[in-house]
Amino acid sequence: MKCRRRISAARRLAAATAILWLIQGAFAADVPPDTDAAPVQQPLAILGKTVAPMTTELLYWTPGVAFDGNSIPRGVIVANGANPGPVLCLTAVVHGDEHNGLEIVRRVLYELDPAHLSGAVIGVPIVNLDGFRRGTRYLPDRRDLNRFFPGKQNGSAAARLAHSLFEEVIRSCDYLVDIHTGSFHRTNLPQVRGDLTNLDVLEFARRFGGAPILHNRGEVGTLRRAATDAGIPAITLETGEPLRIQDREVRQGVRAIEHAMTLLSIYPRAADASETAQVYFESRWVRVNAGGVLMSNVRLGELVGQGARLGTVTDPVTNHSTEVIAPYAGRVLGMALDQVVLPGYAAFHIGIESSIEGAKATDAIERSILAPSDPGDPAVDATGDAPAAESSDAEMESSE
Ligand SMILES: [Zn+2]
Numbered sequence: 291m292k293c294r295r296r297i298s299a300a301r302r303l304a305a306a307t308a309i310l311w312l313i314q315g316a317f318a319a320d321v322p323p324d325t326d327a328a329p330v331q332q333p334l335a336i337l338g339k340t341v342a343p344m345t346t347e348l349l350y351w352t353p354g355v356a357f358d359g360n361s362i363p364r365g366v367i368v369a370n371g372a373n374p375g376p377v378l379c380l381t382a383v384v385h386g387d388e389h390n391g392l393e394i395v396r397r398v399l400y401e402l403d404p405a406h407l408s409g410a411v412i413g414v415p416i417v418n419l420d421g422f423r424r425g426t427r428y429l430p431d432r433r434d435l436n437r438f439f440p441g442k443q444n445g446s447a448a449a450r451l452a453h454s455l456f457e458e459v460i461r462s463c464d465y466l467v468d469i470h471t472g473s474f475h476r477t478n479l480p481q482v483r484g485d486l487t488n489l490d491v492l493e494f495a496r497r498f499g500g501a502p503i504l505h506n507r508g509e510v511g512t513l514r515r516a517a518t519d520a521g522i523p524a525i526t527l528e529t530g531e532p533l534r535i536q537d538r539e540v541r542q543g544v545r546a547i548e549h550a551m552t553l554l555s556i557y558p559r560a561a562d563a564s565e566t567a568q569v570y571f572e573s574r575w576v577r578v579n580a581g582g583v584l585m586s587n588v589r590l591g592e593l594v595g596q597g598a599r600l601g602t603v604t605d606p607v608t609n610h611s612t613e614v615i616a617p618y619a620g621r622v623l624g625m626a627l628d629q630v631v632l633p634g635y636a637a638f639h640i641g642i643e644s645s646i647e648g649a650k651a652t653d654a655i656e657r658s659i660l661a662p663s664d665p666g667d668p669a670v671d672a673t674g675d676a677p678a679a680e681s682s683d684a685e686m687e688s689s690e
Pocket residue numbers: 384385388470471473689690
């Protein structure tokens with residue numbers, strides 16, 4: 291009797307197990323495919339090393355721009371995932387005084403668990419190590435590195451450094467985010483910049499959540515323009531001021547990149563796919579017409595109407611004040627910190643809503659005006675070398 295009861299208990303257990311299997315079978319369509327059948331991520335070969343799947347490694351890139359016996363390597367953090375996917379690259383401190391990016395790269399890379407990553411993420415926290423150590427935007431020869439990409443093997447020191455980064459790191463990327471800040475006592479609202487007339491870039495730029503998107507082809511020689519020209523969709527992420535680490539701006543930058551990683555299916559995180567950004571196809575700088583002490587009346591991100599008072603400039607000697615008036619309506623995407631300015635100083639960067647058709651027309655005019663030049667060495671003079679960049683007005687305001 292006892293024995294029969296035991297058999298019937300065993301039968302009940304078998305029946306229950308069978309039902310459980312049936313229930314699991316009903317939901318089988320929602321279960322990820324068996325990992326044995328899924329494609330396997332390959333080791334990632336870069337910088338002369340091989341990074342195994344599901345690992346994060348610190349590698350080194352040594353551009354040949356110093357004495358061979360005295361070359362200083364720069365750290366490159368490489369996270370290779372568990373499953374195949376795109377390679378996302380993050381670069382920072384191409385301008386040596388723009389520090390927020392190095393902290394963004396650190397947080398994004400070291401918060402990743404490569405076991406949950408599809409594809410790879412490559413971070414270069416400090417590209418322009420010489421400028422960084424000297425606390426300046428420029429290279430030791432006063433050139434702006436971000437005017438020399440994709441570089442030249444036999445060009446100037448800047449062109450060689452650019453060439454080395456481009457060949458050894460950037461060509462491994464499927465997407466690129468180059469992180470910058472405002473330049474020269476200016477600050478930028480966290481924003482994405484890219485050539486929105488390129489559909490791949492437009493698609494990529496839309497992945498960064500609520501950060502405003504600004505259409506800008508990028509000057510010749512910028513890393514993002516060279517990467518885009520090489521078929522790698524690239525954007526610039528601008529956030530905050532130079533020479534500072536700003537926690538809020540860093541967090542906004544990290545959040546924007548993590549949002550993009552989720553929407554690109556590189557890394558699973560909760561992200562609101564419906565979060566959309568305002569797109570600005572045009573932007574202009576408003577300059578001050580008088581010298582003196584500039585005090586702003588607006589905040590970053592503020593919407594201003596045409597005729598709005600953006601700030602005042604007061605002559606410290608005569609006590610005469612001049613108002614800075616918005617010539618058009620738009621959003622304050624970048625602005626000068628309160629400071630002493632000279633007439634002509636670009637103080638407020640206003641994003642203007644317009645159409646992509648307008649942007650394309652503007653670009654067509656730009657292309658017809660700009661003489662074609664070697665993208666590795668823009669504005670080459672008779673010596674075959676680009677002039678020192680610190681005198682370039684347009685460059686200082688572009689902040690990239
Ligand atoms: Zn910059």
